[in-house]
Amino acid sequence: MRAICLVSGGMDSCVTVAEAHAANHELFLLHINYGQRTEQRELQAFQDIALHYRVPASHTMSCSIQHLAAIGGSSLTDKSIPVTEANLHSTEIPTSYVPFRNAHMLSIAVSWAEVCGAKRVYIGAVYEDSSGYPDCRPEYYEAFNRVVKVGTAAGDIKIVTPIIHLRKDEIVKRAVELSAPLAKTWSCYQSEDEACGICDSCALRLRGFQRAGIIDPISYRSRPLYQ
């Protein structure tokens, strides 16, 4: 069965590709540029992951939704809003939240699925141990699956979120089990040469590795210990 995987190039999407691969799906990899700061580095990670899984170029797509940057409202796309340092104990939605971003990504994936005949769309959303984005909740994906069921001609395409209930340390362990190429991934929201170690995304990733007792293979400018 054909499956589209949304691949940002980060750890979560890499493990998600590994899950789709382990399920014996024929992989179609989709990368989306939405004007985020670290786009070039993420695109490189996407290409490295596609190469690792030997996905032919005809089964990859990279596309651009620059209007999300034009709409603004997020530190990821608007350079006038600073990327805040992580506060992993806060319950507020961080400045890196891109308004309604995942709906854009899922829409592109579902359109492509309808045309290429894929019946599954994999996305590496994480809920338990996430930054608190509203579009990472399990009920969001339940609701989106209903939209896909009633809003497509096919009617049998399903969004799959294989790691939504895992903590980051469990994701790291699952990556190791599946031999996912974590050294090729990029998670930092802030820099493209060496991961900063202090943005939301670096903090969640580092804490996951620390709790799993595994050394993160990528290089960091600083590696704080997170609780």
Next chain:
Amino acid sequence: MRAICLVSGGMDSCVTVAEAHAANHELFLLHINYGQRTEQRELQAFQDIALHYRVPASHTMSCSIQHLAAIGGSSLTDKSIPVTEANLHSTEIPTSYVPFRNAHMLSIAVSWAEVCGAKRVYIGAVYEDSSGYPDCRPEYYEAFNRVVKVGTAAGDIKIVTPIIHLRKDEIVKRAVELSAPLAKTWSCYQSEDEACGICDSCALRLRGFQRAGIIDPISYRSRPLYQ
């Protein structure tokens, strides 16, 4: 209250703007180019409608989702697939169906709504007297409203479909009641200089005017009588 209106430039979206205007909303108009054949003419219609309702440029946005054309699968965006002549009695989904198109449009509108503080998103979807697209059904909008409720930070943005249960002749009559500028709209899927009169969209529009007993103010290459 601020409201975003999705405005293709056709008759249905024009009446939808008229409804939002009649409800005393502060109007924000959004036009989306997705690589459709008649884009230049539709954009002109969008600008004419914005001018008619005196919407300032800062409250209008036109954006482009060219990846829908790249994904293909529709006669609207792929010139190798012919635009079929209308068969208003068929129950099949016509070739003009753009896979999952409305989800892309609604996603852009909802992202913009989150950033500009709009609480309503108006879309001129029509069900009863439509081409049979799955993403025009009332249950599709119910499902999408659930996605918006759980997937946004605001949580109180609503998609509004004021004409979804109207037949085309009722839409024409409503347009006249609200003094909507129908002469400025463009509906033809096929040509940009003079409406063809025979594509799905022209056929539905002409039949609506004929049943309402009103002369369509735009010019047609041919004006067949539709049952």
